[in-house]
Amino acid sequence: MFRFSPATSFQQRSWQLLLAIAISTIVIVVSTLVVVYANKRTTVKIDTAANNIQQLAALETAAIKAEASERTYCLLNDTNFLQTFKEAHQTLITLSDSALLTAYLQAYPQQATTLLQQIRQQELHMNMAIDKHQHLDTATILHKNDAIDNIRSIIKYISQQEHSNIQAAKDAQQRNTTISFWLIIVCIVVNVLLLYQYYKMVQHNIVEHQQIENALIKAKNQAEEANESKARFLSTVSHEIRTPMNAMLGMATLLKQRPLNDEQRRYLINIQRSGVALLVLVNDIVDFSKMEAGKLKIEHRPFVVHHVIDEVFSIVKSTNANVIVDYQIARDVPRVLVGDANRLRQLLINLLYQSLQHIQKGYVELTITAQQQSNKQWQLNFTVLAENNDTNVLLDEMPLDISDAADFGSKLTVSGFGLSIATRLATLLGGKVKLETNNNHTNYTFTLSLPEPHSLTPEEIAQLNKHDSQFEDINPKLADEIPLSILIVDDQEMNLVLLSSILVKMGYVFATAHNGAEAVQMATQNKYQLIFMDIYMPVMDGVEATQRIRKHYLPNEQPIIIALTANAVMENKAYAQKKQLNDVLIKPYKPADIENIIRQWLAPQA
Structure with a gap:
């Protein structure tokens, strides 16, 4: 069977096998057409030979009939036999002048020439005998007229040759048919083997493709796993950097509210700008990962x-x-x-x-x-x-x-x-x-x-008209405008201090908790309207704490729970809302962010 080089591609092997099948099929068709054409020509030869034999028999019959009529007429002087003689004589002349003898002059030149001579001799003899009206005795006529025997002998010889030709043609026809039959059988067997080889090759190719596909799926899963690991790593890194940055920038903002001399204020501004630059870099790293x-x-x-x-x-x-x-x-x-x-x-x-x-x-x-x-x-x-x-x-x-x-x-x-x-x-x-x-x-x-x-809606216009600079002042009357009961949940003391300082300057009184379990306990004992919930905490994380708190409040008493996070994944508000959190506040945040959250979710309706 076919052997292919390992470097031969599936497409090349397919074309080679299909070409071999096509060639084998062409051989079957061509051999069949050749045999049909050869048999057709052989059949024509057989028919021609059979027709020649019939004409030779007719020629022999006409010669015998003419001779018999001529002899009877000469012996009996019966004019009826004379008419029979003339008819046989005319048939003999017609057959001797036909294309048959002309063809035989080429195939059997000696026999055909002798046959024509004998026919002419017989014709001459019979005419002379009739013209003399029995002037010659019967014995003389019979003795001199031996042409008919020669004609019979020649016709018999030629007929035997024609019969031999017919038999040879039939043998050749049978031989061609047999050769064609076995050639077709061999080609069919070859085609079956080639098709089987093609089937095995396709099956092997399917298995190879399946293996490649499985390998690609495995590689894809590994790549996705690696990307997920990278995303988790970047999320953790960004969280670990943003959390202290939140405290640092927040404290710098609070410190800016205190009386400072020019040198101190310049140092503070440099701290803020350096922190913001670092924050920009962290955001770029996280966003680059997202873009990838x-x-x-x-x-x-x-x-x-x-x-x-x-x-x-x-x-x-x-x-x-x-x-x-x-x-x-x-x-x-x-x-x-x-x-x-x-x-x-x-x-x-x-x-x-x-x-x-x-x-x-x-x-x-x-x-x-x-x-x-x-x-x-x-x-x-x-x-x-x-x-x-x-x-x-x-x-x-x-x-x-x-x-x-x-x-x-x-x-x-x-x-x-x-x-x-x-x-x-x-x-x-x-x-x-x-x-x-x-x-x-x-x-x-x-x-x-x-x-x-x-x-634009009136709310959108109001939001667009409100422009907060990077280091804005804190609104000290916000608690009078929007009074609230607030709970802050965060395991980082610095973050608690920062958010507490901002809310104090806004005029709010609030409670604090250091983990999710403590927050759930406090929320079941008190009714809070606003909860700032850190996500990553020991004992119980913010997501689980949120879900448990929701179960203790009636639908019309549900608090607004804001996620406090430095995690890149939790920045997606849609994701946070699936976890039953109303909104997300990204660390590091500014006092204006706190005010915007309060106004967005809890401002009295006009």
Whole structure:
């Protein structure tokens, strides 16, 4: 059977087998057609030979009849026999002049020539005998007329040859049929073997594909498991970093409310900005992991463009007096657009950090212009222009992807990472970051197409008009405006102190618990309207505590439970709501975030 090289592909082997089957089938068809054609020609030869034998017999009969009539007429002088003689004589002449004898002149030249001579001799003799009217005696006629015997002898010889030809043709026909039959049988057997080989090959290929598919599924599951492990690791890392960052930035915010001299205030601002920069990096790492897994979602909500830019520049400010950071927003830029403000903010922060990181002296400026594409659709053009008088690296070698940045050296690892985040965010938002360098200048540009909102509810308008800076003052009269019974649940003492300090400054009185079990016990003994619930705690976590607390409250008395978390997974509000949590407050949070949560869920209805 066929043997294939291990390197031969399934497709090549299939074509080879199918070609062999096709050739075998063609052999069957051709051999059948050849045998049919040969048998047809043989049949024609047999029919021709049989017809020749009949004509030879007719010739012999006519010669005998003519001779008998001539002799009878000569002996009896009966004119009736003369008429019979003439008819037989005419038949003899006709047959002797036919194409049959002409053909025999080529096949049997000697016998055919002798036969014609004998026929002519007999004809001449008979005519002479008739003309003499018995002038010759009967014995003379009989003695001289031996042509008929010669004719019979020649016809017998030729007839025997024709019979031999017929038998030979029949034997050849039988032989061809037998050869064709066995050839067809052999080809059919070969085809069956080839089809069986093809079936085995296909079956083997299916098994191989199944094994490959199983291996791919296994590899996919392992990759997903690895991604899940990576996600859990990043979630844990982000939680462990954000938790102390929450306390640090929160305490810095509270400290800012105290009277400080200029030097202390400058130190405090540097602490806040450094903390925010670290927080941006942590967020970038988590978001990069989400982008790698294809899980980063883009939201489409109304936002105020100026507010986003203000927030960006409240975070991205150089501590170097030799670097000026500024922005320009064109007058035709719409005030409110629909898009993902958080991702746009993150994109701009990364581009500005990228520009600031390699400048020791110069300026960085963000310019925003707009072009109206249709009635409600706008194209925003963002340009980050940096003038660099003293760079650590050449700007025209700046990588635009994390894979390029990884090979660029330790000085660009962080910046290259942030730039990669920016380029990917721009792609998700529907734009593309472009880098242009010219001597000591570098430009990052990208465009976004964003629509204006068709209509806004009064609540959305109020929310958009409320703009909180990074370090806002705490509202000391919020408790008078929205009185509440509050429970804070957190196992980290610093986080308890931070949130307690914020709520105290807002005028609230509250209770605290250090784990989920303690919170459940307190919630069954007291009725709380608002519960700030940390998620990761010893004894009992926040999710289980929330579900148990829900069971102790009537439907119309259910408290608003807000998840306090630094976990990247719990940032998804839909996921949190599945766990019966109303909303999520991400660490580190600001006093304004607390106020926004209270107003959103518990403000009196107008």
